Amino acid sequence: MFRDYILAPVSFSDFIPSWLWDSCSLCVALSRRDGCVIQSNRGFCDLGLTAGMESVRFVSPDFSRFVEVQPRQGDGVIYQGAIEFEGAKGHGTVSGKVYRQGDVFLVVAEWAQERLSLLQGEIDRLARRLDETTRKDALTGLANRKYLDDRTDEEILRWHRYHHPLSIVLIDLDDFGVINDDYGRQVADEVLQHIATLLGQSIRSLDLAARYGGGEFALLLPETNTMGGLIVGERLRLELESQIILPLVQPVTASFGIAALFAGERRDSLFRRAAQAVRQSKRKGKNCVTMTTGGQDASID
Known part of the structure; x- marks a missing residue:
């Protein structure tokens, strides 16, 4: 790349194009024989280890020993490999090539290990954030519907393997539309966030709380049969009934539907039965828990 320029009787700074000085994909620096960086x-600079170029120097290999080294035929390289440098904020390593023009050395790093490490850390962080974004409901911070579906499918597969019980609890806030109409969207959102916090604090680490719809929530309860789901639902119903979420003047209540997985049942069928149990709770006057077992429903209010 630099062969034709290196053989010309001009300084490096004369032949290096302006775009290369602005490039972030290559690390380019001019250095004296003592390793001190003149220009980069x-x-x-984006390696983030430098406060100013005057404080940066290459420490390995020793550039002074390259003064008598003849450039490699074909490309003018006098050294290729790992190059260590240190600056005011630390040290780093790049893998690249060294060229020489008199007592001035040109370092071109095609792969910056330190920089790639920093970039990989940033990529990992962004990937984690993206993963959280795709799994969480933006308003409540609970799992979203898609992640609930994925986890339910995983638990159903686990049920078929180990035959441990699995239950789902669907929760539909009673008259949530009235709260939205009377108090506005901001208060309605605060109510949802409050209930989401309550649900998150009421479950085990192996359970999953999710926002299922506008004013609907779901609890996925592995290792839990229908009666266990009924107990969880009733406990939550009583806790909601006993609280007043300001500025509301009445407690927020909810209708609950409980369903446990049957042999050979798929996710759609499981949630359909839980939703039917919720509708049964609504028909019975709301603020109650209905569980479905087989073709029969049983309620607690």
């Missing part, structure tokens, strides 16, 4: 491009 953005890619080198």
Whole structure:
């Protein structure tokens, strides 16, 4: 890449194009024989280890021993490999090539290990955030519907393998539309967030709380049979009934539907039965828990 320029009787700074000084994909620096950096491009500065180029120097290999080294035929390289440098904020390593023009050395790093490490850390962080975004409901911080579906499918597969019980609790807030109409969307959102916090604090680490719809929530309860789901639902119903979420003047109540997985049952059928139990709770006057077992429903209010 630099062979034709290196053989010309001009300084490096004369032939290096302006775009290369602005490049972030390559680390480029000019150095004296003692390793001190004279000039560098953005890619080198972006390593984040430097406060100013005057405080940066290459420490390995020793550039002074390259003064008598003849450039490699074909590309003008006098050294290729790992190059260590240190600056005011720390040290780093790049893997690249060294060229020489008199007592001035040109370092071109095609792969910056330190920079890639920093970039990989940032990529990992963004990936975790993206993963959380795709799994969580933005308003409540609970799992979203898609992640609930995925986890339910996983638990159903586990049920078929180990035959441990699995239950679902659907929760539909009573008259939630009235809260939205009378108090506005902001208060309605605060109510949802409050209930989401309550649900998150009421479950085990192996359970999953999710926002199922507008004013609907769901609890996925592994290792829990229908009676266990009924107990969880009734406990939550009583807790909601006993609280007043300001600025509301009445407690927020909910209708609950409980269903436990049958042999050979799929996710859609499980949730359909739980939703039928919720509708049965509504028909019975709301603020109650209905569980479905086989073709029969049983309620607690």
